[in-house]
Structures are given as C-alpha cells and as structure tokens.
Amino acid sequence: MKTYTEAARELPVAGEYDVIVAGSGPAGASAAVTAGRLGARVLLIEWNNAVGGMSTSGLMSHWTGTVTSPLYTEILTRCAALCEGEGKDRIVPWINPEVLKSVWLDMLREARVTVLLYTFVCGVVKEGNRVRAFPSERAGNPTEKCSPAR
Numbered sequence: 046m047k048t049y050t051e052a053a054r055e056l057p058v059a060g061e062y063d064v065i066v067a068g069s070g071p072a073g074a075s076a077a078v079t080a081g082r083l084g085a086r087v088l089l090i091e092w093n094n095a096v097g098g099m100s101t102s103g104l105m106s107h108w109t110g111t112v113t114s115p116l117y118t119e120i121l122t123r124c125a126a127l128c129e130g131e132g133k134d135r136i137v138p139w140i141n142p143e144v145l146k147s148v149w150l151d152m153l154r155e156a157r158v159t160v161l162l163y164t165f166v167c168g169v170v171k172e173g174n175r176v177r178a179f180p181s182e183r184a185g186n187p188t189e190k191c192s193p194a195r
C-alpha cells in the first residue's frame with residue numbers, strides 16, 4: 046500500500062481539564078455529569094449536533110434492561126417533569142428524544158460540564174500509560190488539542 050507522511054504541525058491547546066469525555070451517548074453524558082458533580086473540570090466532546098447519542102439522535106424508543114441507579118431514576122423523573130400531554134409526570138422508560146436532549150443538557154450545564162458539539166476526537170496523545178490530550182477537529186475551526194491538566 047502506498048503511504049503519505051503527514052507533516053508535523055503545532056496544535057493550539059484549546060483547554061485544560063481534569064476529565065475529557067469523547068462521545069455524549071448515555072455512557073459519556075452520565076460519566077461527564079458524574080465527574081462534574083464531583084467537582085472535576087470536565088469537557089464533553091461530541092461530533093453530532095446534539096447530546097445523547099443513540100438515546101436521542103438514534104431515536105431509541107425506550108430504556109431497556111434491568112439496571113437501576115439514582116442517575117437513571119433522576120433522568121426518568123426529569124423527563125417526566127418536562128413532558129407535556131400524556132407523559133406529563135409519568136415515570137416511564139419511554140423516550141421522547143427532544144425532551145431527553147433537554148434533560149441531558151440541563152444536567153450537563155448544572156454539573157458545569159463544557160460541551161463541544163460538531164467536534165470529532167481524531168486521536169489520542171499518550172505519555173506512557175496516561176492520556177495527555179485528545180486532538181480534535183471542529184467544523185469551521187482549525188485543529189484543536191485539549192489537554193487534561195493532570
């Protein structure tokens with residue numbers, strides 16, 4: 046296979062955080078909210094135009110499985126409170142994707158998580174076993190690098 050050697054280039058450091066989460070699906074959004082609530086400076090990077098991953102943009106119909114947790118209960122409760130019509134205040138596993146997007150965003154904002162949409166994590170910079178930075182590409186912007194502070 047033919048190859049091409051990319052020229053080295055300086056990447057601006059866009060921000061420094063304790064925790065950087067790549068992808069805002071249920072796993073990433075929950076991790077970011079939890080880390081933010083624990084006082085960490087958190088960046089959540091999502092290439093799509095909305096948070097939530099499959100649970101919102103993927104139009105997931107309902108939460109399946111038997112897992113229970115305080116965070117899951119909180120998500121259902123907040124969705125029920127925001128729902129209008131039949132779903133109002135009914136704690137059910139069915140998902141209204143637009144309501145869930147709002148709930149994720151509210152929880153992330155309250156946990157003081159910085160959210161970057163339209164941003165693609167395109168690599169990992171490691172020092173030994175530690176991830177030191179996530180190079181990322183953002184639509185309309187030059188390449189950025191976000192370095193965890195420690």
Ligand SMILES: Cc1cc2nc3c(=O)[nH]c(=O)nc-3n(C[C@H](O)[C@H](O)[C@H](O)COP(=O)(O)OP(=O)(O)OC[C@H]3O[C@@H](n4cnc5c(N)ncnc54)[C@H](O)[C@@H]3O)c2cc1C
Nearest residue numbers: 068069070071072073091092098099106107108109165166
């Ligand atoms: C077709 C289908 C139907 C499903 N239906 C259901 C259902 O009805 N009920 C149910 O409970 N589960 C369902 N699931 C399973 C459920 O979607 C997953 O268990 C859940 O979404 C996993 O969450 P996650 O956060 O790990 O990943 P995802 O929800 O996939 O989120 C990953 C996120 O990371 C982002 N991302 C990926 N790579 C990058 C990158 N390099 N840079 C920046 N962002 C990135 C993506 O845009 C996405 O937002 C379904 C799955 C599929 C595929």
